[in-house]
Amino acid sequence: MPEPAAPASADTVIEDERWETAGLEDLADRAAAATLNWLGMAPAEIVVMGCDDARIAGLNADFRGKPRATNVLSWPAVEHLPHAPGARPQLPDTDELGDIAIAFETCTAEAEAQGKPFADHVTHLLVHAILHLAGYDHENDADAETMEAAERSILSGLAIPDPYVEKVK
Incomplete structure (x- = not known):
């Protein structure tokens, strides 16, 4: 009987200690x-660096x-194949997805401006970045709709409200 796959996790690098307090490792x-x-992917290597605005700039x-x-940047480990607008991209056949950097001050300011819990906003941005690593993009309206639908579905499974619905203040 084959060994069960290890649960997916991210390798987290903390450059700004505020991310330690914010629980970036658990969020990632x-x-x-x-x-x-x-x-539907097997566990894959993802590196997440928690940094500040100066570093991400x-x-x-x-x-x-x-x-x-900016709030988040991602660097896929492999070049993705082109896909039809609005279609789900072909998933990379690799156990290394790539790297992500996320900036504390920008994430904090955005969460406050949008009236969202910080952890929910950061989780959304990480899901967004991981989808980029897997080949999703938002280069056109159809791709943006596909990517946003994926984000909504993933976040719903985490009990995080739809990030694209504006709160009435």
């Missing part, structure tokens, strides 16, 4: 397990030519 493990399970400048802070 939860997001990885839920997303990989939803995708440097990464955004280096890799995307945008020298400003």
Whole structure:
């Protein structure tokens, strides 16, 4: 009888100690397990770095030519095959999905501005980034709808409200 697969988890690197207090390691493990399970993928290596706005601004400048802070960045381990607009992408055949960086100040400001619990917002961003690692994108409206539907489904399974529904203040 084959060994059962190890539960999905993320390797978490903490560059900003505020992420330690915020429980990034647990949030990343939860997001990885839920997303990989939803995708039907075996456990795969995902590295999540919790950093600050200055660090992510440097990464955004280096890799995307945008020298400003952003909430989350992802770097897939493999190049993804093109897919028809709105279609689910072909999942990578690898046990290494890629790397993610997430910025504390931007995530905090966004969660506060949107009236969402910080942990829910961070989990959403991690699910979003893991979907990017798996080949999902939002380059056109059809792909954005497919990706957002995936996010909603995964987050619903985690009892996190739809992040695309605006709260009335």
